[in-house]
Amino acid sequence: MTDSFSFSPSRRRLLRNAAVGALAVGAGAVAGPLLAAPAQAYPWGGTLRQGASGTAVRELQIRIAGWPTSSAAKVYLAIDAQFGPATFAAVERFQRAYGLAVDGIVGANTQSKLNALAKSDGSTAHFAWSELWDSRTGSFAGGAVSAASAQENVRRLMYKLEALRVKLGNLPIHINSGFRNKQHNADVGGIVGSMHTYGAAADMYVSGITYKTIYQHAETCGFSGLERYTTDHQHVDSQAEFGRGWWWESGTV
Structure with missing residues (x-):
């Protein structure tokens, strides 16, 4: 977008x-002023690729939201649960930055790196x-x-x-x-x-x-x-x- x-x-x-x-980017954390409920490795439910949709894609987009472009541009990655071209390109940038195979497909290795970015809290x-x-x-x-x-x-x-x-x-x-x-x-x-x-x-x-x-x-x-x-x-x-x-x-x- x-x-x-x-x-x-x-x-x-x-x-x-x-x-x-009263706008918010979501309400996925628990109510209350302190810590969120403990988070485990996200259950991606198989390989994610272009055309996929749903909660796993939404979480993917949250975790790669900092990779919408490779140069200065007024663009952000929409968190819309739809794995389209913008999400594909952001995945590629994420993979390249973390030394993964660059194919835009979110398989086991990419999922493992995404999970490593999340702490248990x-x-x-x-x-x-x-x-x-x-x-x-x-x-x-x-x-x-x-x-x-x-x-x-x-x-x-x-x-x-x-x-x-x-x-x-x-x-x-x-x-x-x-x-x-x-x-x-x-x-x-x-x-x-x-x-x-x-x-x-x-x-x-x-x-x-x-x-x-x-x-x-x-x-x-x-x-x-x-x-x-x-x-x-x-x-x-x-x-x-x-x-x-x-x-x-x-x-x-």
Whole structure:
């Protein structure tokens, strides 16, 4: 799915007073403010290939969402449970990055690598819930969506961050801010309806890597919201998946 719309700085300011409906990228996590139910290796149910559909394809798309393109492009992978050409291409990019046979088919080896990205508590290999929940409350409650939806949105964000981490040379990504409840968001001057309150945004830094470099690689990870790279952190979010336009504040770099 693509969208060529871009935000100007003035539009960004207007969003401080914008209200967004109760949107979520899903509600697959359990209700409550703490950890999701333990996750086991996903039961893929056989080889996945173009033409397949269903819950296994949906989970596949969540896990490869950070591989929608090989160069800067305003495109994200739709999580629609349909294994079409865009999913095929994202699988190929994932396979190439992880040293697998590149055929766009999700067989045992690719499934094993996808499962290795998931930890038993439902988070991902290199990110913990505690890095991305509200730092004041240690929970996912009090945001723009239910705690369960916020946590699921964070889980999906984590997989995009896993892809970004690989593209940055497998260097650790340090999270400054992930999900914020509404009060916390207001206290730090966040915009009304911030993607942080949905669990779909992160502020970060990577030791030894410039923010410009992070920004450039994030342009290939399906992030539709990118704050300018000249601040003291790099903000990424998935706002286009919530019905908003694309906002790359520094443009295409």
